Amino acid sequence: MTQIQSVEPGIGSPPLPPATSPEAKAPAEARSLLATAWMRIRRSKIALLSLCVVVAILLFAILAPVLSAMSGNDPYTSNTSPEVLDDFETPGLPLPGYMYPSAQHWLGVEPGLGRDLFARLAYGGQVSLTIALLSTVVSVVLGTVLGAAAGYFGGKTDAIISRIMDLFLAFPHLLLVLSLTPILQSRLRDTPLGEGSFLPMASLVIILGFFGWAYLARIVRGQVLSLREREFVEAARSFGASHLSILFRQIIPNVMGVVLVYATMLIPTNISAEAALSFLGVGVKDPTPSWGQMLNAAQSGNWYLSDPWFLAVPGIMLIVTVLAFNLLGDAVRDALDPKSSR
Amino acid sequence: MMTFILRRTGSLVLLLAAVSFITFTLFQLGPSDPAAAACGQECTPERVAEARVALGMDQPFLVQYADYIRGLFSSRMIGAPGAQTLCEWPCLGKSFQTNENVADIIGRSLPYTFSMAIGALVLWTVTGVGLGLLAALRKGSPVDKFIVGAASVGVSLPIPVTGLFLLLLFVNQLHLLPFTTNEINSPFGPQGPGAWVANYLLPWIALAVLFSASYIRVTRTNMIETFGEDFIRTARSKGLAPRTVTFKHGVRAGITPVVTMLGMDIGLLLGGAVLTEQIFSVPGLGFTAVHAAISGDLPVTMAITMLAAFFVIVANVVVDLAYAAIDPRVRLQ
Numbered sequence: 139m140t141q142i143q144s145v146e147p148g149i150g151s152p153p154l155p156p157a158t159s160p161e162a163k164a165p166a167e168a169r170s171l172l173a174t175a176w177m178r179i180r181r182s183k184i185a186l187l188s189l190c191v192v193v194a195i196l197l198f199a200i201l202a203p204v205l206s207a208m209s210g211n212d213p214y215t216s217n218t219s220p221e222v223l224d225d226f227e228t229p230g231l232p233l234p235g236y237m238y239p240s241a242q243h244w245l246g247v248e249p250g251l252g253r254d255l256f257a258r259l260a261y262g263g264q265v266s267l268t269i270a271l272l273s274t275v276v277s278v279v280l281g282t283v284l285g286a287a288a289g290y291f292g293g294k295t296d297a298i299i300s301r302i303m304d305l306f307l308a309f310p311h312l313l314l315v316l317s318l319t320p321i322l323q324s325r326l327r328d329t330p331l332g333e334g335s336f337l338p339m340a341s342l343v344i345i346l347g348f349f350g351w352a353y354l355a356r357i358v359r360g361q362v363l364s365l366r367e368r369e370f371v372e373a374a375r376s377f378g379a380s381h382l383s384i385l386f387r388q389i390i391p392n393v394m395g396v397v398l399v400y401a402t403m404l405i406p407t408n409i410s411a412e413a414a415l416s417f418l419g420v421g422v423k424d425p426t427p428s429w430g431q432m433l434n435a436a437q438s439g440n441w442y443l444s445d446p447w448f449l450a451v452p453g454i455m456l457i458v459t460v461l462a463f464n465l466l467g468d469a470v471r472d473a474l475d476p477k478s479s480r
Numbered sequence: 481m482m483t484f485i486l487r488r489t490g491s492l493v494l495l496l497a498a499v500s501f502i503t504f505t506l507f508q509l510g511p512s513d514p515a516a517a518a519c520g521q522e523c524t525p526e527r528v529a530e531a532r533v534a535l536g537m538d539q540p541f542l543v544q545y546a547d548y549i550r551g552l553f554s555s556r557m558i559g560a561p562g563a564q565t566l567c568e569w570p571c572l573g574k575s576f577q578t579n580e581n582v583a584d585i586i587g588r589s590l591p592y593t594f595s596m597a598i599g600a601l602v603l604w605t606v607t608g609v610g611l612g613l614l615a616a617l618r619k620g621s622p623v624d625k626f627i628v629g630a631a632s633v634g635v636s637l638p639i640p641v642t643g644l645f646l647l648l649l650f651v652n653q654l655h656l657l658p659f660t661t662n663e664i665n666s667p668f669g670p671q672g673p674g675a676w677v678a679n680y681l682l683p684w685i686a687l688a689v690l691f692s693a694s695y696i697r698v699t700r701t702n703m704i705e706t707f708g709e710d711f712i713r714t715a716r717s718k719g720l721a722p723r724t725v726t727f728k729h730g731v732r733a734g735i736t737p738v739v740t741m742l743g744m745d746i747g748l749l750l751g752g753a754v755l756t757e758q759i760f761s762v763p764g765l766g767f768t769a770v771h772a773a774i775s776g777d778l779p780v781t782m783a784i785t786m787l788a789a790f791f792v793i794v795a796n797v798v799v800d801l802a803y804a805a806i807d808p809r810v811r812l813q
Contacts, residue, residue, distance in 0.1 A: 301498075304495065305495070305498055305499065305502065308495060308499060308789050308792050308793050308796075309499065309785075309789055309792075310748060310751040310785060310788035310789055310792060312754050312755070313751055313754060313766070313769055313781075313784065313785050313788050314503075314506075314785055316754060316769065316770060316773050317507075317769065317772075317773040317781040317782075317785060318506060319773075320773060320774070320776065321506075321507070406636065410638045413638050413640060414638065414639070414640065414754075414755055417640045417755070418754070418755070418758060418770055419774060420770075420773065420774065430640075433640050433641065433644070436644070437640075437644060437759075442644055442648060443647075443648060443652050446645075446648055449641070449644050449645065449648065453638075453640075453641040453644070453645070456638055456641060457636055457637060457638070457641060460636040460637075460638065461632070461633060461636035464632060464635060464636050465632060468632070
């Protein structure tokens with residue numbers, strides 16, 4: 139069958155695409171995908187606004203060293219002198235001049251240790267967003283490849299991967315992540331990943347990434363089931379393209395729309411997850427700042443009851459970030475997913 | 481119907497076996513040495529070795545797993561030969577920290593988790609489905625836009641932030657509600673149902689804010705879709721009252737995805753609302769699990785993880801059965 143077609147290409151049918159088409163097709167697909175998304179997002183005010191906020195937050199985190207240097211602070215230097223922190227009434231509480239925004243400390247200082255809150259918020263953003271983005275990448279790569287493989291190969295491969303998906307979906311994520319994080323950290327301690335502040339980040343990326351792929355995989359699998367019967371896949375097969383080549387050059391580029399939608403929605407989930415774990419004390423730990431760690435610091439010692447400001451700083455940052463990513467995710471879905479009817 | 485139930489129960493048992501085996505494996509691979517963790521801070525190598533024997537960790541892995549599973553069906557002896565103690569059915573091992581039977585710890589935590597789950601569930605289902613339905617009926621109106629907007633914000637509010645904010649506002653500033661106490665874990669206790677509600681109201685709200693948002697979205701989308709279908713038009717053209725069309729025909733058909741979500745969420749919540757329990761210091765399963773995880777108390781974390789997975793899996797089956805009861809178009813094959 140394949141031989142006949144390769145001997146007489148295109149007889150009685152529309153001319154087949156040149157042999158180089160698989161390579162040429164992938165980037166074109168990706169570009170047009172983003173272009174379509176952008177074209178539709180541009181028309182919605184909310185989508186555009188959330189995109190701007192997301193970009194601003196990313197810049198805020200990336201420029202953390204520059205921004206905190208502008209006020210002459212860093213996230214680690216503590217200042218417990220009695221001029222900064224109260225020594226009598228509520229020991230450790232910043233004095234009025236240091237509690238709230240000022241020229242020297244843009245968001246005031248932290249209770250207890252007197253570290254600059256703005257610097258911690260910005261550097262904490264680096265940590266929180268890095269964890270969220272990297273773990274999303276891990277989940278998306280696993281989910282896309284495994285989901286596509288299950289859908290494309292079918293049969294036993296599909297059965298095995300699908301059962302593993304069911305298992306992952308049945309596990310109570312937060313609970314398992316919570317109990318496995320300390321275990322993974324003790325395992326990683328002696329590896330190159332286990333150095334200092336890098337360890338909690340690496341373990342969160344691995345664990346959140348590893349437990350987030352199943353849902354996406356299920357959706358990709360569903361898409362691929364219908365894709366594999368399509369003509370262009372048939373065509374590639376008739377040219378003698380290998381399974382791997384079809385999978386990566388024909389199938390996966392065609393599910394990138396769905397993948398992009400779910401990736402955008404996974405980011406805020408992972409931001410919240412990092413915050414939750416660090417808040418519970420198993421994720422990022424002091425002195426490394428992250429938004430979850432800052433929430434933890436606000437709760438420990440009940441500082442947030444002394445002044446809501448310490449809850450408001452990381453809390454509002456977290457809400458705005460998650461909201462912006464969620465709205466952007468909705469917009470991307472509306473733009474790319476033909477099934478969403480809005 | 482019978483075949484369906486049997487088949488689902490069969491796959492349920494298989495899935496549970498797989499979950500328990502994987503959880504067991506993960507935790508065994510886990511920390512460098514559970515025996516050292518169990519033994520405590522100042523522990524000589526000899527005592528660690530004794531602890532290994534006491535925990536049965538000198539046995540091959542599969543023997544340990546088989547022992548563990550056996551404990552689910554009958555009482556068994558646990559500990560080093562010569563110093564064995566009885567671990568009564570259902571035996572889930574003993575806590576490294578307190579040497580207490582894990583099943584007892586779980587039994588003690590469950591009423592708190594139930595108290596949290598039941599109220600939150602009612603609150604978010606009523607608000608979520610109610611507002612979602614309202615938005616669908618007024619599609620495109622300012623009411624609809626407001627509800628959809630509120631849902632977008634609600635789904636973005638992390639529990640630590642809402643929880644701490646609620647505590648700050650209602651307990652610390654306004655003094656409207658008491659701080660949660662361990663003494664109340666049922667509406668039928670000596671303090672009465674009023675105290676029970678007051679005790680759990682804030683955790684319920686914290687959970688409901690987050691959860692109802694997604695229920696609003698799902699209800700709205702599905703109801704709008706259902707209201708556009710032919711059988712609704714037929715019902716209307718038969719001259720049925722709008723109320724009958726909306727509730728008897730529309731809601732019954734459009735609510736099924738909500739039932740799926742509800743089933744899954746009940747399953748999840750019964751495994752312990754980890755964050756909420758932690759913030760409000762409610763000593764339920766989630767709270768117990770966090771403390772066990774942090775102190776390396778493996779038998780406790782492992783048992784709670786398995787129990788939580790069990791709830792999720794059972795909820796899945798219940799959802800499938802509920803489908804047939806609600807939606808007349810669904811027939812079990």
